[in-house]
Amino acid sequence: MTALLSVRDLSVGCRRDRAEAPALKGISLDVKTGERLAIIGESGSGKSTLALAIAGLLARGAKVEGLIGWKQSSLQSPHSFAPPSVLPDISPTRGEISSSAAGSPHATPAIGESGRDSSISPQVGEMSGRTEGGAVERRPFHPRDNPLLGRDIGFVFQDPSSSLDPVMPIGKQIAEVVHTHLGLSWPDSFAQAKTVLDRVRLPDPEAVLHVYPHQLSGGQKQRVAIAAAIAAGPKLLIADEATSALDTIVQAEIVALIRRLVAEDGMTLLFISHDIALAATLADRVAVLRHGELVELGETDQILNAPRHAYTRALLDAHLGLDAEPLLDRQGASA
Amino acid sequence: MTVLAVSSLAKRYRRGGKPFAAVDDVSFEIGRAETLALAGPSGSGKSTIARLVLRLIEPDAGRVDFEGADFLALSGAALRARRARIQMVFQDPLAAFNPRVTVARVLDDPLRIHGIAPRAERPRRIAALLERVGLDAGLAARAIHEISGGQRQRVAIARAIATRPTLIVLDEAVSALDVSVRGQILELLLDLQRQERIAYLFISHDLGVIRAVAHRVVILDAGRIAESGDARAVIANPRSAIGKALVAATPRLTRNRP
Ligand SMILES: Nc1ncnc2c1ncn2[C@@H]1O[C@H](COP(=O)(O)OP(=O)(O)OP(=O)(O)O)[C@@H](O)[C@H]1O
Numbered sequence: 001m002t003a004l005l006s007v008r009d010l011s012v013g014c015r016r017d018r019a020e021a022p023a024l025k026g027i028s029l030d031v032k033t034g035e036r037l038a039i040i041g042e043s044g045s046g047k048s049t050l051a052l053a054i055a056g057l058l059a060r061g062a063k064v065e066g067l068i069g070w071k072q073s074s075l076q077s078p079h080s081f082a083p084p085s086v087l088p089d090i091s092p093t094r095g096e097i098s099s100s101a102a103g104s105p106h107a108t109p110a111i112g113e114s115g116r117d118s119s120i121s122p123q124v125g126e127m128s129g130r131t132e133g134g135a136v137e138r139r140p141f142h143p144r145d146n147p148l149l150g151r152d153i154g155f156v157f158q159d160p161s162s163s164l165d166p167v168m169p170i171g172k173q174i175a176e177v178v179h180t181h182l183g184l185s186w187p188d189s190f191a192q193a194k195t196v197l198d199r200v201r202l203p204d205p206e207a208v209l210h211v212y213p214h215q216l217s218g219g220q221k222q223r224v225a226i227a228a229a230i231a232a233g234p235k236l237l238i239a240d241e242a243t244s245a246l247d248t249i250v251q252a253e254i255v256a257l258i259r260r261l262v263a264e265d266g267m268t269l270l271f272i273s274h275d276i277a278l279a280a281t282l283a284d285r286v287a288v289l290r291h292g293e294l295v296e297l298g299e300t301d302q303i304l305n306a307p308r309h310a311y312t313r314a315l316l317d318a319h320l321g322l323d324a325e326p327l328l329d330r331q332g333a334s335a
Numbered sequence: 336m337t338v339l340a341v342s343s344l345a346k347r348y349r350r351g352g353k354p355f356a357a358v359d360d361v362s363f364e365i366g367r368a369e370t371l372a373l374a375g376p377s378g379s380g381k382s383t384i385a386r387l388v389l390r391l392i393e394p395d396a397g398r399v400d401f402e403g404a405d406f407l408a409l410s411g412a413a414l415r416a417r418r419a420r421i422q423m424v425f426q427d428p429l430a431a432f433n434p435r436v437t438v439a440r441v442l443d444d445p446l447r448i449h450g451i452a453p454r455a456e457r458p459r460r461i462a463a464l465l466e467r468v469g470l471d472a473g474l475a476a477r478a479i480h481e482i483s484g485g486q487r488q489r490v491a492i493a494r495a496i497a498t499r500p501t502l503i504v505l506d507e508a509v510s511a512l513d514v515s516v517r518g519q520i521l522e523l524l525l526d527l528q529r530q531e532r533i534a535y536l537f538i539s540h541d542l543g544v545i546r547a548v549a550h551r552v553v554i555l556d557a558g559r560i561a562e563s564g565d566a567r568a569v570i571a572n573p574r575s576a577i578g579k580a581l582v583a584a585t586p587r588l589t590r591n592r593p
């Protein structure tokens with residue numbers, strides 16, 4: 001499998017209370033085309049920072065070093081008129097390209113935003129010059145190679161309200177993504193919006209086109225946010241704690257939805273979670289982050305059954321499953 | 336001995352102009368040093384029951400008996416005295432405080448308000464409370480925004496036990512904690528329960544956590560009790576549709592154990 005994107009020596013510093021706190025320290029990993037990669041870690045591990053860096057959503061003030069390189073053919077041409085499921089590969093070559101300095105300052109995560117013009121980053125990170133798969137063609141940074149949020153990358157946040165406009169009907173919000181990124185006419189964009197709302201299994205998609213976010217439950221809003229994220233047919237879907245605010249039953253439904261959509265569209269998935277058990281139900285590979293460092297990366301089966309790092313083992317042992325020995329018994333207490 | 340008995344509790348709200356039952360005919364009891372868990376999907380009425388038990392809101396129908404007395408009939412000094420014996424710990428209870436407030440101040444409040452210790456004695460009490468929840472007494476001088484989430488939850492527990500309660504209502508008290516910290520907080524709660532004979536009304540959406548610490552569980556669906564019983568028995572073999580759905584939706588770690 002080729003790499004959809006390569007992260008090399010990525011370090012991100014965030015200013016917090018005037019001190020420079022490193023959020024990521026020298027992360028290197030490849031995301032393979034078509035794989036489901038989980039990134040897990042506890043609070044402060046840097047997992048969301050990594051997701052935001054890949055999506056080009058880091059805050060303007062973030063101090064970024066290193067490189068995020070994209071396979072050129074994973075990026076759509078502007079105003080590609082192809083339906084999202086049959087996007088042409090722009091380039092048939094296997095060459096990888098350094099498309100953007102990490103943390104190109106897209107300002108806001110709003111869906112449908114075209115961050116392109118403002119996204120030319122002056123700070124191109126240093127290249128390491130090597131990747132897992134072999135040689136990298138070193139090419140000058142060019143804005144056309146920049147992956148675009150909404151078009152090349154779908155991003156689903158923990159709080160669906162953060163990516164939905166409270167005063168715009170759902171249908172319009174999704175149609176706008178389609179119109180902006182695929183260049184379809186408005187009627188066609190609305191038709192496409194209805195199709196994706198149907199695909200995320202919202203009851204009565206025709207009616208949902210006209211409702212506002214506040215009229216939906218948390219789980220329904222997250223389905224809408226996923227619909228908006230996939231509406232333009234991105235190659236990469238990033239779900240950052242996308243189910244953490246939902247109850248167990250709705251969480252399982254959303255995970256099943258993500259699994260199905262990723263399989264149907266052949267998307268690559270980055271699934272960010274604090275929950276190793278949940279991540280393992282979905283992922284082909286798992287990356288474990290701690291204090292901004294990559295502790296371990298391996299096949300899900302290896303991570304669960306033969307973790308190499310003590311921290312991974314500790315995370316697994318801390319999981320309270322339905323088959324774990326109750327703490328009550330361990331302490332020998334009774335009512 | 337029964338600490339809390341709730342019978343035929345009901346609470347209605349309006350939604351879109353129409354009344355609906357957030358809590359509908361709910362009855363249960365909790366014994367001394369016992370943990371009763373409330374489980375159920377979002378909106379099933381768990382937090383509403385917590386608020387009713389704490390008398391933060393009034394029910395439309397039903398009874399709440401606490402330590403053998405009709406809790407809803409109490410008022411004035413009698414209510415205040417009884418209230419000290421029911422405490423609560425929520426998801427991030429100190430988030431509501433001014434972040435500059437010190438740990439000592441957070442723990443001083445209940446000791447002062449409930450007249451538990453005279454001013455001169457309070458610093459010693461505060462140090463003892465911190466040590467009781469596994470924190471260094473030196474933490475008293477720190478601002479609450481300077482301590483970690485796990486430490487904050489320990490301070491919240493210290494605050495709850497300051498008045499020597501017989502019942503603590505915990506509403507998603509460990510849900511926001513990292514798993515490594517969560518285990519330690521659960522151990523602390525179990526230890527306090529054994530030492531001080533405290534009963535817990537333990538609300539969680541996580542059946543794994545409930546199974547680890549609760550003696551019995553009540554599973555709610557749309558404000559009504561769907562089923563209840565021994566926590567492990569119910570989770571191993573749920574009978575209600577909602578119980579089955581909750582168990583099925585809980586992620587499992589499939590490790591090939593040796
Ligand atoms: N003050 C209120 N006014 C109107 N409706 C309310 C109010 N408080 C709660 N509700 C409604 O009552 C129902 C039960 O809510 P409650 O907060 O008890 O659920 P819960 O089981 O705690 O859910 P969660 O797991 O999401 O915390 C919900 O439908 C909720 O919207």
Ligand SMILES: [Mg+2]
Nearest residue numbers: 381382383506
């Ligand atoms: Mg609640």
